[in-house]
Amino acid sequence: MKVAIVSDSNSGITQSEAKELGIKIVPMPFTIEGEEYFEDINLTQEGFYEKLLGDVQVSTSQPSIGFVMSIWDEILKDVDQIVYIPMSSGLSESCASAMRVAEAEYKGRVFVVDNQRISVTQRQSVMDAIELANKGYSGQEIHDILMKVKMHSDIYIMVDTLKYLRKGGRITPAAAAVGNLLKIKPVLRIFGEKLDKYRMMNRTLENAKRIMIDAARDSIEGFLKDIDGRTDNVHLSVAYTGTDRSIAEAFVEIIKKEFGVSNVVCNPLSLSVSCHIGDGALAIALSKALPEEL
Numbered sequence: 001m002k003v004a005i006v007s008d009s010n011s012g013i014t015q016s017e018a019k020e021l022g023i024k025i026v027p028m029p030f031t032i033e034g035e036e037y038f039e040d041i042n043l044t045q046e047g048f049y050e051k052l053l054g055d056v057q058v059s060t061s062q063p064s065i066g067f068v069m070s071i072w073d074e075i076l077k078d079v080d081q082i083v084y085i086p087m088s089s090g091l092s093e094s095c096a097s098a099m100r101v102a103e104a105e106y107k108g109r110v111f112v113v114d115n116q117r118i119s120v121t122q123r124q125s126v127m128d129a130i131e132l133a134n135k136g137y138s139g140q141e142i143h144d145i146l147m148k149v150k151m152h153s154d155i156y157i158m159v160d161t162l163k164y165l166r167k168g169g170r171i172t173p174a175a176a177a178v179g180n181l182l183k184i185k186p187v188l189r190i191f192g193e194k195l196d197k198y199r200m201m202n203r204t205l206e207n208a209k210r211i212m213i214d215a216a217r218d219s220i221e222g223f224l225k226d227i228d229g230r231t232d233n234v235h236l237s238v239a240y241t242g243t244d245r246s247i248a249e250a251f252v253e254i255i256k257k258e259f260g261v262s263n264v265v266c267n268p269l270s271l272s273v274s275c276h277i278g279d280g281a282l283a284i285a286l287s288k289a290l291p292e293e294l
Helices: 015-021 045-053 065-075 094-105 119-134 139-148 163-167 173-181 205-221 223-228 246-259 271-277
Strands: 003-008 024-026 029-032 035-038 058-060 081-085 110-112 153-158 187-191 194-199 234-240 265-268 282-288
Touching: 003 065, 003 119, 015 024, 024 065, 045 058, 045 271, 058 271, 065 081, 065 094, 081 119, 081 139, 094 110, 110 139, 119 139, 119 153, 119 234, 119 265, 119 282, 153 205, 163 271, 187 205, 194 205, 205 223, 205 246, 205 282, 223 282, 234 246, 246 265, 246 282
Parallel strands: 003 024, 003 081, 081 110, 234 265
Antiparallel strands: 029 035, 029 058, 153 187, 153 282, 187 194, 234 282
């Protein structure tokens, strides 16, 4: 049985990378000053941040279900089944819409994975799905495995400015004003479907790195270890917002030394996340490797 893997650009996988991987990426739409753009189609990372930092009105949207269906229909001409891995249903209605249509019109052919992941950890789900498809697992089996391990991930993010959290209503204008005055750089957490506060009272980049590394170690030696008793089978990744990659690359080297690993993936955070946290953010992401015995 031939199984295709489809995700959306919230995964951070570019259109060119998708071609190399043999998968399809649905571009996420954005509305900027009333005009619609599509990530990595007519909206680049550089173009996005130029507009965001220019203080124009930038908002996220979801792809129309008709557009998603047209992609499925085209792919199904050549394959038997599709595994579709969109961004978490807790952060967008697009996942729920896809699930409803798949159940009603594509039953047995399209399997929508609602595994509450976004950005870097969503990307790891895609890579896991590719691995499983290459091993001959069916669409239903890949769906079930990804749902079983959906909570085996964690993300910690340092936010450089409180401006966008205030815009999104996550903190009050008064709290944002005080925080900006004190130059607060809070650390947030994405676990499951929520973007939550983790450590608000942080004032420097160096301290934020230490907070995130310590939090990541607690997760690895805590709930991730509880899964199988192991700490040596966790994918570590670094992500960032903005167009300056140098701080993220320096963070990669620190993580390699701290955790004694040689491979740490480094990619931009998805633009959908960037809309809510702004430029200059830095993150560490953890994803438990698939069990050897499935």
